[in-house]
Amino acid sequence: MNTKVNIAGVEFQNPIMEASGTFGSGMEYSEFVDLNRLGAVVTKGVANVPWPGNPTPRIAEVSSGMLNAIGLQNPGVEVFCERDLKFLEQFKDTRVLVNVCGHSAEEYIEVVDRLADEKRVDMLEINISCPNVKEGGIAFGQDPKAVESITKLVKEHARQPIVMKLSPNVTDIKVMAKAAEAGGADAISLINTLTGMKIDVERQSFVLANKTGGMSGPAVHPIAVRMVYECANAVNIPIIGMGGVSTWQDAVEMMLAGATAVSVGTANFYNPTATVDILDGMVDYMKRKNIEDVRDLIGAVR
Amino acid sequence: MKVKEIASIVDAKQLADGVYSMVLKTTAAQYAVPGQFINIFSNNGSKLLPRPISLCEIDKEDSTLRVVFRVVGEGTKEFSEYKAGDTVEILGPLGNGFPLEGETAIVVGGGIGVPPMLELAKQLSGTVTAVMGYRNDDMFLTEEFTDVASELIIATDDGSVGVHGTVVDAMKENELKADVIYACGPKPMLKGVADYALENGIKCYVSMEERMACGVGACLGCVCQSKEVDDHSHVHNKRVCKDGPVFLATEVEL
Numbered sequence: 001m002n003t004k005v006n007i008a009g010v011e012f013q014n015p016i017m018e019a020s021g022t023f024g025s026g027m028e029y030s031e032f033v034d035l036n037r038l039g040a041v042v043t044k045g046v047a048n049v050p051w052p053g054n055p056t057p058r059i060a061e062v063s064s065g066m067l068n069a070i071g072l073q074n075p076g077v078e079v080f081c082e083r084d085l086k087f088l089e090q091f092k093d094t095r096v097l098v099n100v101c102g103h104s105a106e107e108y109i110e111v112v113d114r115l116a117d118e119k120r121v122d123m124l125e126i127n128i129s130c131p132n133v134k135e136g137g138i139a140f141g142q143d144p145k146a147v148e149s150i151t152k153l154v155k156e157h158a159r160q161p162i163v164m165k166l167s168p169n170v171t172d173i174k175v176m177a178k179a180a181e182a183g184g185a186d187a188i189s190l191i192n193t194l195t196g197m198k199i200d201v202e203r204q205s206f207v208l209a210n211k212t213g214g215m216s217g218p219a220v221h222p223i224a225v226r227m228v229y230e231c232a233n234a235v236n237i238p239i240i241g242m243g244g245v246s247t248w249q250d251a252v253e254m255m256l257a258g259a260t261a262v263s264v265g266t267a268n269f270y271n272p273t274a275t276v277d278i279l280d281g282m283v284d285y286m287k288r289k290n291i292e293d294v295r296d297l298i299g300a301v302r
Numbered sequence: 303m304k305v306k307e308i309a310s311i312v313d314a315k316q317l318a319d320g321v322y323s324m325v326l327k328t329t330a331a332q333y334a335v336p337g338q339f340i341n342i343f344s345n346n347g348s349k350l351l352p353r354p355i356s357l358c359e360i361d362k363e364d365s366t367l368r369v370v371f372r373v374v375g376e377g378t379k380e381f382s383e384y385k386a387g388d389t390v391e392i393l394g395p396l397g398n399g400f401p402l403e404g405e406t407a408i409v410v411g412g413g414i415g416v417p418p419m420l421e422l423a424k425q426l427s428g429t430v431t432a433v434m435g436y437r438n439d440d441m442f443l444t445e446e447f448t449d450v451a452s453e454l455i456i457a458t459d460d461g462s463v464g465v466h467g468t469v470v471d472a473m474k475e476n477e478l479k480a481d482v483i484y485a486c487g488p489k490p491m492l493k494g495v496a497d498y499a500l501e502n503g504i505k506c507y508v509s510m511e512e513r514m515a516c517g518v519g520a521c522l523g524c525v526c527q528s529k530e531v532d533d534h535s536h537v538h539n540k541r542v543c544k545d546g547p548v549f550l551a552t553e554v555e556l
Contacts, residue, residue, distance in 0.1 A: 021521070028520040028544070031304060044522075052537040057513040059523035064348045066515060073522045075536040217350055269516045270343065270350045272306060272393070 001286060002293040005039070005260050007238045008161035008186035010122050012039035012095055012261060015294060016251065016279045019242045019265030020044055020099035020125060020165070021070065025084035026091075032272035035091045037279065039261060043084060045101035045127050048110040050076040055209040060198045065217030065244070066266060067196050069210035072101050072130065077114045085120045095122040097163065103133045105150060109157050116159040124160050125240075126150070129167040129192045129214075141167035141192070144179040151183025161186035163240060166231075169195050173227045174234040181235045189240035189263070190231060191224045217266040220244045225257050232258020232299050246274060248281025255297040304518070305330040306393045312366060314384050317442035321414070322382040323358070323370045330394045331365045336402075336421040337484075337509055337548045340367065340394030341517045344377050352393060353377045354514050354543070356486070358417035358443070359424070367395075370417035370443065396517050397547045400507055404428055404481030408504075409451070410469050410495050411435065412487025416443055418509060422484055423450045431455065431478060435469040435487065438462050470494035480504060489556060496551035506551040512542045519544025527555035 003014040017040035023029055026041045035041060053073025060067040074080070080098075088096050098121050102108035108126065115121050128141035128150060140146045151164055164180040166173060168191035180188050193214025198207040224243020232239055241259025245251050246267035254262045267274035286294065309328035317323050330340060334357055341352030359368035373379050384390065405428040411419040412435040420443055423430045432451035434444065439462040447454045456464030457472040465472040469491060479502060485495040486509035499506035512524035525539035530553065532540050540546060540554065 022516075024520040028516070028518045031518070032306075050536045052535075052539060053522065053525070056523075056525060058525070059351070059513045059515045059521075061349065061351045064350065066351060068515065068521070068523060070522050073525070073535055073537065073539060075534070079536050266350065269521060270352060272518070 001283070002295070003283065005295060007163075007240070007260055008123070010095060010161060013093055014039045014279055015255065015261040016275055016282070017042050017097070017240070017261060017263050018268060018275050019263035020127070022265040022268045025080075025087060027084075027087055029268065029272055033276055036093045037276050038094050040095040040097050040122070041088060041091070042097040042125060042263060043080070043099055044074060045072045045099045046074050046077050046080045046111060047072065047101050048077055048107045048114075050074065050079070057207060057209055058213075060207040060213060062196065062198060062215065063219060065215055065219035066269075067198055067208060067213030067215050068193070069208045069213035071210065074101075077111045081114070081118060085118055088120055096120050097123045097125045099125045099127055099165070101127040101130050103130060105153055108150065108154060112154055112157045116157070121160055123163060124154070124158055125163040125165050125189055126154055127165050127192070129165070129169075139167055139169070141176060142170055144175050147176050147179035148183040151180050151185050155184040163187040163189050165192055166190040167192045168223065168227055168243075174230050177231040177235045181237050185237060187238045187240060187260075188231060188235065189242065191220070191227050191243040194220055194223065216244065218244045218246050221250055225253055228254055228259050229257040245278070246271070248278045248285060251278050251282055252285055252297060255294070256299070256301040258299040260298050303333045304394060304396065305333070307391070308389050309392045311384050311386055311388045311390060314386055314388075316382070317370060318440045320373045321370065321442050322373065323368060324381065324384060325366050325368045326390070326392065327364075327366050328392060329365060330392060331360055331362055331367045334360045334367060334395040335399035336360065336425050337400035337418055338395040338397045339547065340369065340392045341396060342369070342381060343391040343393075344380055345390065346380060349377055351515055352517060353381070354396070354517055356418035356509070357395065357421055359421050372414040393517060397543060398545070400484055400509070400548050402426055403505070406480040407431070408433060408473070408478050408480045408483045410473070410483060410485040410487070412469055412491040413437070415485070415487030415491070415509070418486050419484065420446055420450070423447065428481070431480065433457065433469045433472050433478070435472070435491070436463070468494060470498055473498055482507070485509070492551070493556040496556055499551060507548050508551045508554070508556070509547045510542045510549060510554065511547065514543050517543045529553055529555065
């Protein structure tokens with residue numbers, strides 16, 4: 001049986017990874033999961049300098065999901081390289097995707113340049129849901145011209161293949177997928193969280209200090225499947241699918257919709273072994289269905 | 303070591319208005335120390351996130367953990383309806399716990415900050431003065447504190463029992479002195495206790511609270527502000543679930 005998949009020349013031992021921001025750099029969850037079993041570790045977003053993030057409360061629960069407004073708190077790329085990448089050295093079978101965030105094109109490039117010579121970095125995932133401070137705070141990922149230009153710029157600097165992580169908070173995600181492809185992206189990943197809000201009716205106030213937060217969890221899964229399917233039919237570059245994946249069925253569904261690999265996010269919070277449970281379930285499914293090659297699942301439902 | 307398992311409930315009862323006690327049979331008890339918490343998961347699949355609840359008592363011999371909690375939402379309401387014989391999924395023990403220090407100690411609890419001080423009072427080897435604050439005479443765990451502490455001082459908001467006022471008022475009124483103060487309760491109370499400790503030159507540990515998701519330090523949802531740049535994120539944010547919930551009062555902004 002083959003469980004390997006290939007994205008932009010990078011081989012993954014299996015298609016299961018975790019979603020950026022839900023797993024740190026794997027240190028905390030290595031107590032529960034053998035990180036060597038994962039297709040990849042996708043790190044929490046890293047910026048050129050430390051970001052303090054948002055005030056608390058940063059977390060709110062909603063039906064079959066949650067809202068978060070962490071605000072991309074991170075220690076900056078220097079600490080990340082010295083500590084997190086060093087920690088990830090030991091997991092030789094697992095690829096490392098570093099998620100990159102920034103408030104401006106210059107900030108993204110600073111991180112991408114700093115990571116250029118880091119051997120442990122197999123791929124870069126570019127978070128374009130951050131607000132572009134120079135353009136009045138609209139997210140890069142919400143304007144196709146900005147998606148294409150930031151993709152092009154990052155591609156010029158990056159030594160590793162780049163994955164553009166798309167925001168679902170747009171009218172037509174196919175337009176953003178095509179813009180990323182036109183800019184030279186090696187792959188796209190989707191979906192990032194959907195912007196939501198929760199109001200405490202007793203206190204008559206916002207639950208999150210930030211007022212709005214990104215919604216994730218099983219409730220968003222059908223939206224993610226639809227968007228992966230649409231993008232798979234719109235572009236020719238591989239897709240990493242994510243959004244509410246919490247069971248092996250969800251992961252298989254993502255691949256059937258057109259994803260080459262699948263990320264597990266919020267599920268880690270309530271099932272620390274979600275990633276490997278999903279991998280095991282997927283392998284059992286392949287055995288039961290006599291599927292020899294996991295790649296036969298990719299986009300099999302048209 | 304952290305355990306994720308289905309725990310069976312061996313005892314469940316109401317202690318006061320909205321306050322419930324549950325004893326859980328779990329191997330997590332083998333690794334638990336006072337001041338730690340466990341994540342309790344809802345049996346309702348649409349409520350994904352666990353509820354972090356502090357440990358009130360730890361019994362390694364029976365391998366049980368006692369939690370005492372207040373109903374504040376639908377998750378804790380569900381827990382309050384559990385009966386002995388029911389099961390519940392837990393993850394824990396989580397967090398750092400209280401360091402056991404001092405020849406003399408004051409343990410201070412306010413409201414639902416009272417329960418974690420019980421196991422601490424039991425495990426401290428020196429003389430323990432317990433100062434517990436409640437809204438009114440609908441109190442809980444006072445018998446247990448009478449048994450384990452050298453002295454129990456009660457403060458109530460309405461003055462129906464003990465000192466009329468806060469736990470800080472009670473500490474001032476009794477001019478309490480000790481080597482170390484441990485406190486758990488609402489933030490304004492923690493600030494008052496920390497100020498009292500500072501004025502009297504007493505070392506003080508506080509147990510913090512924040513809305514959490516993962517409970518293991520990965521998601522950065524539950525940070526509190528630290529005075530110094532923190533080791534993990536290199537900003538001024540300590541993770542309540544992983545670096546805490548217990549901090550030196552002087553290392554966090556209250």
